[in-house]
Amino acid sequence: MRIAVIGATGNVGTAVLARLHRAAGDRATTRRPGVDASGDPTGLSITAVARTIPDTGRFPYAGVDWHALDVGTDEGRDALATALSGVDAVVHLAWAIQPNRDEEAMHRTNVTGTANALRAAAAAGVRQFVCASSVAAYSSSDKATRRDESWPTGGIQSSHYSRHKAEQERLLDGFERDHPGIAVARLRPGLIFQDQAGSEIGRYFLGPIVPKIVLGGLPLPLLPVPDSFIFQAVHAEDVADAYWRVVARRASGAFNIAAEPELTPGRVADLLGARRVIGLPVRVLRLLVGVSWALGLQRTDPGWIDLAAGSPVMDTTRARTELGWEPRHSSRDTLAEVLAGLRHGAGHSGSPKLYPRSGS
Numbered sequence: 558m559r560i561a562v563i564g565a566t567g568n569v570g571t572a573v574l575a576r577l578h579r580a581a582g583d584r585a586t587t588r589r590p591g592v593d594a595s596g597d598p599t600g601l602s603i604t605a606v607a608r609t610i611p612d613t614g615r616f617p618y619a620g621v622d623w624h625a626l627d628v629g630t631d632e633g634r635d636a637l638a639t640a641l642s643g644v645d646a647v648v649h650l651a652w653a654i655q656p657n658r659d660e661e662a663m664h665r666t667n668v669t670g671t672a673n674a675l676r677a678a679a680a681a682g683v684r685q686f687v688c689a690s691s692v693a694a695y696s697s698s699d700k701a702t703r704r705d706e707s708w709p710t711g712g713i714q715s716s717h718y719s720r721h722k723a724e725q726e727r728l729l730d731g732f733e734r735d736h737p738g739i740a741v742a743r744l745r746p747g748l749i750f751q752d753q754a755g756s757e758i759g760r761y762f763l764g765p766i767v768p769k770i771v772l773g774g775l776p777l778p779l780l781p782v783p784d785s786f787i788f789q790a791v792h793a794e795d796v797a798d799a800y801w802r803v804v805a806r807r808a809s810g811a812f813n814i815a816a817e818p819e820l821t822p823g824r825v826a827d828l829l830g831a832r833r834v835i836g837l838p839v840r841v842l843r844l845l846v847g848v849s850w851a852l853g854l855q856r857t858d859p860g861w862i863d864l865a866a867g868s869p870v871m872d873t874t875r876a877r878t879e880l881g882w883e884p885r886h887s888s889r890d891t892l893a894e895v896l897a898g899l900r901h902g903a904g905h906s907g908s909p910k911l912y913p914r915s916g917s
Contacts, residue, residue, distance in 0.1 A: 558601050560804060561644040561683075563628060563637070563674055564651030565605035566618070567910040568754040569689065572797035573648060574617035577603050580801055604644055606637065606651075607909070615907030629665035634673035641681035646804045649674045650689045654761050657858050660717050667721040668728070675732045678739070685740040687803050688729055690811070692747050692789065694722035698869035700787040700819075705872040706745070706811040713867045716860035742803045746796050746814040747789030747871065750891045753905045754793065755898020756914040762857050763899075780831035782822045783839045785866045789815035792886035792894070802880040813871035816884040816891060828893055839866045 560577060564570050581601040604622045611618040624640040627633040628651050641647065651674070653666035671688065678686050696711040698704055712723030726743070733741045750758075791814055799814050818824070822834045839862065847859040876882045886894075897903070902914025 558646070559604060559644045560601065561604040561606065561641055561647045563606040563647065563649045564689075565621075566607045566609070566611045566908045567650065568751065568757060568793055569749055569796055570605075570607070570650045571617060571753075571905060571908060571911060572751065572793035573650065573800050574603065574605065574621065576794070576797035576801045577601065578617050578620065580805070604640060606640060609909040611909060612907035615905075618907055627666075628670035628673050630673075633670075634677055637674060637677035638680040641677055641683060644678075644681060644683050646685040646687065646807075647674065647678050647683050648687045648689075648800055648804065652689065654718065655856065657717060657856070663717065664721060668724045671725045671728050675728060679732075679736055683739065685742070685804065685807055685809075686729075686732070687742045687744070687800060688725070690726060690729075690743040690745045691718075691722045692745055692813070692815075692868050692871055693719040693864055694726050694745060695869050695871075697867035700785060700870050702870075703872040704869040706813055706875055708869060713860075713864050716864040717858075718860065719864050719868075740807050740809040742809050743811050744796070744799055744803065744814050745811060745871065746791050746799075747816075747888075748791070749793050749796050750790055750895035751793040752894045752898035752903045753911055754903075755895055755900075756902050756904040757911050758895065759899050759902075759914065760856075762861075763855055778831065779833040779835055780822065780826040780829060781835045781837040781842075782825070783842060783866055784822065784836040785839060786825075787819055787821050787870060788865060788868065789819050789871060790888040790891050791816045791884060792891040795882075795884040795886055798885075799876060799880060799882050802882055806880065808880065810875075812876040812880065812882075813873045814876055814882070815871050815873050816886060816888040818888060819870050820888055820892060824889060825892070828889065828896065839863075 562570055562573055565574055606624045608627055610623050610625050613619055626636045651670050653663045694710040696709040697713055710723055710726040712719040729743055796814055826834045843859045843862045846862050849855050850858050904913030905911040
């Protein structure tokens, strides 16, 4: 089996490569689904695609057939079709979060890039296409009822990230209709964290002022956040395991992926050492974030506030029952790990995406 990972140097891509290496080297006596008839998974090989080739002497980037290309361009689409020749399954992870002041550039990577990857996969004759969607693809919901994969994926229109994820879902719907012989799966995870993503997350979402507070690890007397800021998190290693299970079973359809418990303002306050939580109105926080973003004090645009307030709490029953997936890390441990990674500037020096913070 040859598996191609598109967007293989970031937070999730690095974890997926590590999981695939583990699958390829696993000598367990029990037969794993999706491997060769003898039950020996050593026939698994990996093709990886990224804009910039990582340090191929470092795990998990070693032992991989690398291709450098930009999936958002016509040239990248044509080169990708060649790179996918002989591939059985594609895991498409390529996604841009920054520069969020240039939505056209992000749309080119996120939406055009997905369309190009789908065309290239069809041209190469792959048997399965597995795509990184998100809880952000879902339409707005209250937090009281958990939503399964049937909840509408219309997105939250004031968030560019959510709009792009909803557009991506429509591309996958169309591809499923046009290519019934290709198994199409989409994973919709919550927030994906690990310690070595700390520096990358800081670069994407913080700024010159915020890190001095967050990275200092100072206890907070209170945490002023809206009551509706209830969200789900999952460790990158657990997401990677879900991707492997989808590929190994040649599964199709949508799968919600998140760990327990859901993270409420009170639970987050406990992790941050805050003594009290104040339910700040969403409109007030949105105004503050909008002003600080416009002034360049931090890198989170106000659409992320709308997404945090409106995205549903997901029901993950399907992944657990159909894939046999169970997260090894709780959401609280996962958030604690990435907070430590933020404070210490953690990263992976072999990756052009995950490189550690300078001086850490």
